[in-house]
Amino acid sequence: MAGAVSSRGCLKIRGAQIRDLLDSKHNVLFDCDGVIWNGETVVTGAPEVVTLLKQQGKRVFFVTNNCTRPRENYVQKFCRLGFTDVAEEEIFSSAYCSAAYLRDVAKVQGKVYVIGCQGVLKELQDAGVPVVEEDNDSSSFSIYDFPLDPDVRAVLVGYDENFNFMKLAKACCYLRNSECLFLATDPDPWHPLRGGRITPGSGSLTAALETASNRKATVIGKPSRFMYECIASQFDLDPARSLMIGDRLETDILFGINCGLATMLTLTGVSTFEEAQQYKDSDSPEKKDFVPDYVVESIADFLQVLEE
Amino acid sequence: MAGAVSSRGCLKIRGAQIRDLLDSKHNVLFDCDGVIWNGETVVTGAPEVVTLLKQQGKRVFFVTNNCTRPRENYVQKFCRLGFTDVAEEEIFSSAYCSAAYLRDVAKVQGKVYVIGCQGVLKELQDAGVPVVEEDNDSSSFSIYDFPLDPDVRAVLVGYDENFNFMKLAKACCYLRNSECLFLATDPDPWHPLRGGRITPGSGSLTAALETASNRKATVIGKPSRFMYECIASQFDLDPARSLMIGDRLETDILFGINCGLATMLTLTGVSTFEEAQQYKDSDSPEKKDFVPDYVVESIADFLQVLEE
Numbered sequence: 001m002a003g004a005v006s007s008r009g010c011l012k013i014r015g016a017q018i019r020d021l022l023d024s025k026h027n028v029l030f031d032c033d034g035v036i037w038n039g040e041t042v043v044t045g046a047p048e049v050v051t052l053l054k055q056q057g058k059r060v061f062f063v064t065n066n067c068t069r070p071r072e073n074y075v076q077k078f079c080r081l082g083f084t085d086v087a088e089e090e091i092f093s094s095a096y097c098s099a100a101y102l103r104d105v106a107k108v109q110g111k112v113y114v115i116g117c118q119g120v121l122k123e124l125q126d127a128g129v130p131v132v133e134e135d136n137d138s139s140s141f142s143i144y145d146f147p148l149d150p151d152v153r154a155v156l157v158g159y160d161e162n163f164n165f166m167k168l169a170k171a172c173c174y175l176r177n178s179e180c181l182f183l184a185t186d187p188d189p190w191h192p193l194r195g196g197r198i199t200p201g202s203g204s205l206t207a208a209l210e211t212a213s214n215r216k217a218t219v220i221g222k223p224s225r226f227m228y229e230c231i232a233s234q235f236d237l238d239p240a241r242s243l244m245i246g247d248r249l250e251t252d253i254l255f256g257i258n259c260g261l262a263t264m265l266t267l268t269g270v271s272t273f274e275e276a277q278q279y280k281d282s283d284s285p286e287k288k289d290f291v292p293d294y295v296v297e298s299i300a301d302f303l304q305v306l307e308e
Numbered sequence: 309m310a311g312a313v314s315s316r317g318c319l320k321i322r323g324a325q326i327r328d329l330l331d332s333k334h335n336v337l338f339d340c341d342g343v344i345w346n347g348e349t350v351v352t353g354a355p356e357v358v359t360l361l362k363q364q365g366k367r368v369f370f371v372t373n374n375c376t377r378p379r380e381n382y383v384q385k386f387c388r389l390g391f392t393d394v395a396e397e398e399i400f401s402s403a404y405c406s407a408a409y410l411r412d413v414a415k416v417q418g419k420v421y422v423i424g425c426q427g428v429l430k431e432l433q434d435a436g437v438p439v440v441e442e443d444n445d446s447s448s449f450s451i452y453d454f455p456l457d458p459d460v461r462a463v464l465v466g467y468d469e470n471f472n473f474m475k476l477a478k479a480c481c482y483l484r485n486s487e488c489l490f491l492a493t494d495p496d497p498w499h500p501l502r503g504g505r506i507t508p509g510s511g512s513l514t515a516a517l518e519t520a521s522n523r524k525a526t527v528i529g530k531p532s533r534f535m536y537e538c539i540a541s542q543f544d545l546d547p548a549r550s551l552m553i554g555d556r557l558e559t560d561i562l563f564g565i566n567c568g569l570a571t572m573l574t575l576t577g578v579s580t581f582e583e584a585q586q587y588k589d590s591d592s593p594e595k596k597d598f599v600p601d602y603v604v605e606s607i608a609d610f611l612q613v614l615e616e
Contacts, residue, residue: 160473197451209508
């Protein structure tokens with residue numbers, strides 16, 4: 001689907017233009033970080049927008065590359081930040097979708113070695129996918145003699161603040177078996193933190209393992225189509241009646257385009273309007289796939305038209 | 309220089325052919341791992357080859373991407389493995405050359421944040437380049453509040469078995485300052501260990517940081533020319549009278565070609581004769597730069613002709 005539209009608008013819209021767009025869509029897919037919240041700070045108006053969209057008959061989904069929480073914790077976070085009507089079934093995180101992929105698509109017969117956080121482990125557990133229990137007291141082993149579990153059939157890499165050399169070395173050894181699957185929750189290279197800091201993302205850890213293993217990971221998160229297919233396997237979605245809203249051109253917008261959805265950049269997160277315009281002005285066909293159809297300052301811009 | 313020779317021989321040589329080649333060269337550059345030793349196991353005959361080359365008036369250098377030891381420890385290792393006449397001045401490791409680069413080429417004014425092992429730290433210390441003292445008890449800090457040293461002007465990444473997420477995150481934050489240099493000791497993706505295991509290399513850790521920082525490291529080790537320039541700045545080297553001997557086509561052989569040296573693959577390490585032939589048969593001009601002029605089973609093949 002990518003590249004099918006030769007020139008996307010990158011059109012800043014408001015008021016009646018937003019109204020017309022929403023009238024033509026039945027499904028609204030939101031990225032989370034940078035779109036409806038930033039860390040623990042909600043984007044002003046976002047809870048009301050979600051409620052009003054639902055009241056007006058739209059179906060709403062949350063599609064996030066953030067793998068740090070299991071779905072049930074997302075529900076708690078939505079509640080904490082003032083969203084009153086978000087259900088677990090509407091939340092598609094890269095952790096949830098990775099577990100679904102391993103169980104339903106790869107049908108992995110064996111254990112998964114996980115570089116990742118509790119969000120990933122919990123989703124795998126909920127999906128019934130067995131994982132290697134990491135021995136946290138691994139200090140008695142060196143890179144020469146750490147034990148390897150013979151039942152491992154897949155390595156899954158996600159965001160992991162406890163990432164270290166030993167985990168990388170173990171994953172590397174498992175991947176020497178070419179029948180061992182190599183998955184990554186998402187390709188995000190880094191994430192913004194408060195105060196101008198950034199933190200390395202899953203994509204950074206995956207790059208280390210790709211280099212050390214001389215293999216390429218199958219990436220589950222956006223911009224890969226799989227998260228859309230995961231939603232579509234549970235809900236009847238017409239791409240032509242769906243809108244993807246995100247803050248990162250290289251993941252959210254490309255994801256929407258890969259899945260044949262209308263796309264909207266919101267400027268409350270990582271990417272800027274200038275970057276979108278630079279992609280639009282570029283001569284590279286690949287970069288055209290980072291250009292959104294529409295741009296809004298914030299999804300709070302929906303409020304006025306939804307409240308009419 | 310790369311690509312200047314349209315077709316390299318990949319010629320398996322022995323006996324008189326080795327004699328003729330050595331007669332035409334004055335300088336012999338050896339890689340270490342996989343060429344003169346494998347871990348703590350010396351390649352049979354290597355000490356005698358080095359001694360005989362020197363007795364016959366050749367200059368010998370050791371050019372290794374391995375950054376784990378300072379030069380003085382390499383001298384000890386050479387002694388331990390039976391080499392009786394290797395001097396510190398003949399050893400050019402990526403750690404030593406990285407320190408030389410920071411001091412003499414980049415002339416860094418400030419501290420260096422190091423992801424690396426004792427070999428790297430010691431060489432920087434010997435070169436008088438100040439480094440950030442890593443707080444090993446950093447458990448009281450999180451990614452949100454770890455302290456950053458305002459005097460850091462360079463990040464240097466090398467092999468580090470104590471690599472962890474926090475180090476990656478710190479390096480990432482330093483590199484947000486575009487004036488902060490980004491160096492890597494070497495690009496090696498992995499290293500063989502005994503028993504068929506491998507361990508991630510500097511190149512793997514560098515890939516993580518390159519992805520997280522969206523920057524590219526300046527790589528000091530082979531195949532970059534810098535290690536050759538480092539030798540040439542201390543010794544009068546005629547490339548036309550120099551031979552580079554290594555076991556990795558993508559680093560050692562490419563390095564030799566990048567520097568205009570004759571190149572020889574020895575089959576006691578990572579790369580195979582078949583891989584060299586595949587590169588030779590390839591249609592890709594880039595892959596031709598991985599093809600050695602000559603191939604020997606082992607540098608022990610030199611013994612017969614040197615003892616004549």
